[in-house]
């Protein structure tokens with residue numbers, strides 16, 4: 255039987271249910287956790303976060319994957335509380351959101367060192383706890399893949415192969431190169447989602463087809479960042495899109511027969527730690543996007559695949575690949 259790591263320990267694949275694969279309890283830029291105003295706001299944070307996740311649970315949602323990497327608001331003991339109170343499974347991540355959010359301490363580390371860091375967080379625990387990561391986050395820096403990004407990608411591929419967890423990426427810019435890096439490290443592309451393929455940045459519907467054809471997943475995972483929600487006081491963020499335009503893009507891939515290569519999620523921050531956000535919640539996946547898909551003729555079987563079957567197959571830990579385990583083991587011996 256398959257299993258997936260959550261903040262409350264590993265669970266069976268069958269317990270995942272309706273899953274949003276790219277979400278955040280609270281994301282902020284490195285250092286946000288040292289800003290005293292978030293500590294003052296703690297009761298409010300908890301209230302807002304619990305309300306949003308309870309709503310998701312009421313609508314049938316059972317699991318979120320928190321895509322906050324190391325040093326950007328990740329807080330597993332807080333998430334354990336949130337998970338216990340709301341009944342929503344929370345899958346935590348190792349890795350970094352992108353090279354430009356890597357804390358200075360880690361910036362000059364080798365691929366081997368970074369692979370071992372991720373391996374440790376997946377097999378032993380995060381930040382001195384026994385909470386094990388269930389996936390790895392990597393991403394593209396502003397301006398395109400940097401040398402540091404590439405080191406993080408290669409390290410993530412090695413740790414993913416050695417542990418059997420999947421990888422989610424931030425941004426679809428340089429998507430072909432992202433896939434090349436994983437393949438060069440021997441990782442099967444069905445363990446990878448190229449994220450934010452529906453965001454305004456780096457939009458390239460042709461690339462979506464290349465991702466699907468190479469066997470990776472296309473991340474339509476900024477659902478709900480709609481330009482229509484912007485106001486003069488709080489404009490929509492620069493990656494927002496008109497709601498119908500995003501839907502057109504998704505339907506083009508589905509109509510070509512690739513719905514089984516898609517991931518859908520909201521990238522909503524329950525409580526953004528100083529990070530830009532519209533009024534946005536993971537519940538929109540079920541309250542707005544699924545009805546939008548149905549109105550375009552997507553059948554119930556496909557909806558079930560998108561919400562349950564694909565996330566379950568993707569998240570379930572695979573058997574470790576011996577060659578990559580050896581690489582990670584050798585790295586461990588060097589530290």
Ligand SMILES: [Zn+2]
Nearest residue numbers: 276277321521
């Ligand atoms: Zn995200």
